[in-house]
Amino acid sequence: MAEKVTIATVARHARVSRQTVSNVLNTPQIVREETRQRVQEAIAVLGYRVSQAARQMRTGRSRLIAMRIEPTRDGINGSVLDRFLHGLTETAEAAGYRVLLYTAGDTEREIAAYDDLLSAYDLDGFVLTGTDHGDARTTWLAQREVAFVAFGRPWDDPTAHPWVDVDGAAGTARATEHLLERGHRRVGFLGWPAGSGVGDDRRSGWRESLRAAEIDPAGLDRAVEDGIAEGEWSMRDLLNSGEPPTAVVCASDSLALGALQAVRAMDPAVAVVGFDDTPVAAAVGLTSVSQPLGEAAASCVDLLTAVLDGDQQSPEPVLLQPSLVLRHTA
Amino acid sequence: MAEKVTIATVARHARVSRQTVSNVLNTPQIVREETRQRVQEAIAVLGYRVSQAARQMRTGRSRLIAMRIEPTRDGINGSVLDRFLHGLTETAEAAGYRVLLYTAGDTEREIAAYDDLLSAYDLDGFVLTGTDHGDARTTWLAQREVAFVAFGRPWDDPTAHPWVDVDGAAGTARATEHLLERGHRRVGFLGWPAGSGVGDDRRSGWRESLRAAEIDPAGLDRAVEDGIAEGEWSMRDLLNSGEPPTAVVCASDSLALGALQAVRAMDPAVAVVGFDDTPVAAAVGLTSVSQPLGEAAASCVDLLTAVLDGDQQSPEPVLLQPSLVLRHTA
DNA sequence: TCCAGAAACTTGAACGATCCAATCCTGCCT
DNA sequence: AGGCAGGATTGGATCGTTCAAGTTTCTGGA
Numbered sequence: 174m175a176e177k178v179t180i181a182t183v184a185r186h187a188r189v190s191r192q193t194v195s196n197v198l199n200t201p202q203i204v205r206e207e208t209r210q211r212v213q214e215a216i217a218v219l220g221y222r223v224s225q226a227a228r229q230m231r232t233g234r235s236r237l238i239a240m241r242i243e244p245t246r247d248g249i250n251g252s253v254l255d256r257f258l259h260g261l262t263e264t265a266e267a268a269g270y271r272v273l274l275y276t277a278g279d280t281e282r283e284i285a286a287y288d289d290l291l292s293a294y295d296l297d298g299f300v301l302t303g304t305d306h307g308d309a310r311t312t313w314l315a316q317r318e319v320a321f322v323a324f325g326r327p328w329d330d331p332t333a334h335p336w337v338d339v340d341g342a343a344g345t346a347r348a349t350e351h352l353l354e355r356g357h358r359r360v361g362f363l364g365w366p367a368g369s370g371v372g373d374d375r376r377s378g379w380r381e382s383l384r385a386a387e388i389d390p391a392g393l394d395r396a397v398e399d400g401i402a403e404g405e406w407s408m409r410d411l412l413n414s415g416e417p418p419t420a421v422v423c424a425s426d427s428l429a430l431g432a433l434q435a436v437r438a439m440d441p442a443v444a445v446v447g448f449d450d451t452p453v454a455a456a457v458g459l460t461s462v463s464q465p466l467g468e469a470a471a472s473c474v475d476l477l478t479a480v481l482d483g484d485q486q487s488p489e490p491v492l493l494q495p496s497l498v499l500r501h502t503a
Numbered sequence: 504m505a506e507k508v509t510i511a512t513v514a515r516h517a518r519v520s521r522q523t524v525s526n527v528l529n530t531p532q533i534v535r536e537e538t539r540q541r542v543q544e545a546i547a548v549l550g551y552r553v554s555q556a557a558r559q560m561r562t563g564r565s566r567l568i569a570m571r572i573e574p575t576r577d578g579i580n581g582s583v584l585d586r587f588l589h590g591l592t593e594t595a596e597a598a599g600y601r602v603l604l605y606t607a608g609d610t611e612r613e614i615a616a617y618d619d620l621l622s623a624y625d626l627d628g629f630v631l632t633g634t635d636h637g638d639a640r641t642t643w644l645a646q647r648e649v650a651f652v653a654f655g656r657p658w659d660d661p662t663a664h665p666w667v668d669v670d671g672a673a674g675t676a677r678a679t680e681h682l683l684e685r686g687h688r689r690v691g692f693l694g695w696p697a698g699s700g701v702g703d704d705r706r707s708g709w710r711e712s713l714r715a716a717e718i719d720p721a722g723l724d725r726a727v728e729d730g731i732a733e734g735e736w737s738m739r740d741l742l743n744s745g746e747p748p749t750a751v752v753c754a755s756d757s758l759a760l761g762a763l764q765a766v767r768a769m770d771p772a773v774a775v776v777g778f779d780d781t782p783v784a785a786a787v788g789l790t791s792v793s794q795p796l797g798e799a800a801a802s803c804v805d806l807l808t809a810v811l812d813g814d815q816q817s818p819e820p821v822l823l824q825p826s827l828v829l830r831h832t833a
Numbered sequence: 834t835c836c837a838g839a840a841a842c843t844t845g846a847a848c849g850a851t852c853c854a855a856t857c858c859t860g861c862c863t
Numbered sequence: 864a865g866g867c868a869g870g871a872t873t874g875g876a877t878c879g880t881t882c883a884a885g886t887t888t889c890t891g892g893a
Contacts, residue, residue, distance in 0.1 A: 226559040294601070534871080554849055557878090558849080
């Protein structure tokens with residue numbers, strides 16, 4: 174077994190000092206071309222890799238970013254974050270960063286996890302997902318001047334921190350307009366109770382589209398917790414109401430799936446559109462609003478590296494447009 | 504902002520030396536109880552966390568394990584590894600390890616990634632997924648004496664390295680027996696082409712169960728690549744054959760989903776069982792074989808920590824039993 | 834030819850924890 | 864009372880890198 178290759182080994186091999194090797198790696202422009210090449214060659218020949226631990230100790234930076242992974246819940250909505258994670262890992266790798274995972278039961282423990290990750294692993298930055306009104310996490314991180322990007326808007330103040338998000342209102346608007354174009358007039362909406370940023374945003378897209386078409390949205394929507402069962406019974410309720418809708422836009426694929434079951438049992442002509450374009454939607458032929466998750470992840474890496482490289486303290490937020498994937502149900 | 508808390512800060516605060524603090528952390532049994540408490544208190548008061556970078560530099564261990572994350576493919580089968588990853592992160596955290604992600608296009612690049620992760624981040628161990636015959640990765644890792652566990656058997660030699668797996672044959676056997684008990688005789692099988700360890704294993708469970716019931720499996724199975732479309736046309740083919748099956752066991756939920764479409768179009772009475780119990784199966788009411796993924800992940804962490812702590816070079820492999828989740832389709 | 838000034842390169846110190854070897858206690862025995 | 868064994872504690876060296884400051888080499892102009 175060959176002994177460990179350090180910067181000193183490379184230096185000896187290329188007949189220069191440690192610092193010159195370090196310069197070749199970090200500030201190549203100040204090294205003479207000829208020397209640079211000799212060092213690069215030695216690095217290649219010896220198979221040298223910079224020790225992150227040693228570098229980290231001196232610079233305090235680890236080239237590691239962290240993302241929280243949620244306990245396996247639903248399985249339907251969970252897939253959204255999983256797909257985002259895949260994209261994040263790939264893009265981060267291309268930018269020279271690795272992704273470290275952590276779990277946390279609640280916000281308090283999540284903050285404890287930050288503390289741990291920062292002091293033990295010298296984490297460079299965090300990618301938060303699913304921000305909400307008055308998010309304690311962002312406040313904590315901002316106070317300590319820790320770099321982070323949120324996938325999800327700061328609903329209270331758009332300039333609070335760097336963020337990337339998908340325009341949910343535009344998504345439901347697109348879905349609603351599509352249904353209006355198909356001749357539907359009474360387009361319903363199945364969403365979550367008021368108070369969540371994401372939920373309110375998605376509902377507003379539907380509401381405004383109806384208003385623009387001079388249709389009164391009153392009585393056409395329901396607010397329930399997320400879930401297939403909830404989707405089913407609230408859709409049944411909607412279909413049993415005085416003026417039942419002929420189509421419905423849902424805030425999630427779970428709700429849409431439930432709605433679909435109600436529709437199949439009561440009135441198969443009613444159109445259904447879901448949100449998130451999960452694998453389940455693809456499998457059952459559900460028309461759904463698709464978020465550009467890969468792009469969102471890439472933008473997150475972009476913003477985070479911008480902050481980390483000190484280019485800018487608060488880079489421009491990114492708001493991406495979703496698209497409507499047409500299948501059988503609408 | 505308070506200055507950084509190091510082991511020296513703690514030592515000063517507890518009026519002991521750095522070494523004593525280190526002993527409290529690493530070999531508490533050699534420190535007098537009273538002293539130990541004083542040090543622990545100082546650690547708590549100051550909010551001290553050991554710097555992994557510094558520790559790693561001296562000891563060469565990082566308390567980091569890595570798992571590969573695949574590019575987003577199917578969405579149906581991808582969810583299996585995602586669920587496994589969730590479990591892995593949680594259990595690893597409980598054992599004091601963190602999970603680092605990496606991607607790799609092919610086996611060659613995966614090995615390059617090992618090299619990089621090992622020398623740059625001093626990774627402690629790897630969790631491999633989806634092993635196959637003559638896996639180049641396991642050979643490479645074993646040669647360099649890198650700790651690793653595979654989620655998936657080494658199909659050539661069961662003692663080649665530590666592994667955790669789910670008994671696929673037992674899963675398909677259970678599904679087949681269930682169908683036989685329900686009165687089915689001609690139970691078909693939709694699987695992958697011969698040559699993959701997992702695929703052959705799952706097929707064998709079905710075949711042996713039929714043989715045990717003195718039914719000739721000949722002509723009752725098909726071998727196709729994984730996918731919904733493939734499942735559909737091969738099921739159609741099976742239903743059009745001389746003696747069509749009255750029930751079918753599939754090697755994956757994708758195949759089962761395709762089969763279900765064929766069945767609905769041609770003969771709704773035919774029962775279908777999938778494999779993996781993905782969210783899609785749950786959503787469409789597909790009976791499916793469920794792998795205990797959380798348990799599998801926990802076992803992986805157990806085996807890996809056993810190797811890392813030097814307890815044993817090659818701990819006993821773990822073979823877990825899947826269960827059948829009954830829904831509408833069978 | 835000589836020297837200023839820039840460019841290129843080298844040397845010493847530091848990051849924070851752990852390991853090693855040496856020293857200090859404490860209690861106990863002679 | 865003195866000596867000694869044993870465990871608890873201490874200081875110094877070390878891991879591999881980067882920063883800060885120092886030294887050499889090169890370049891060009893008077």
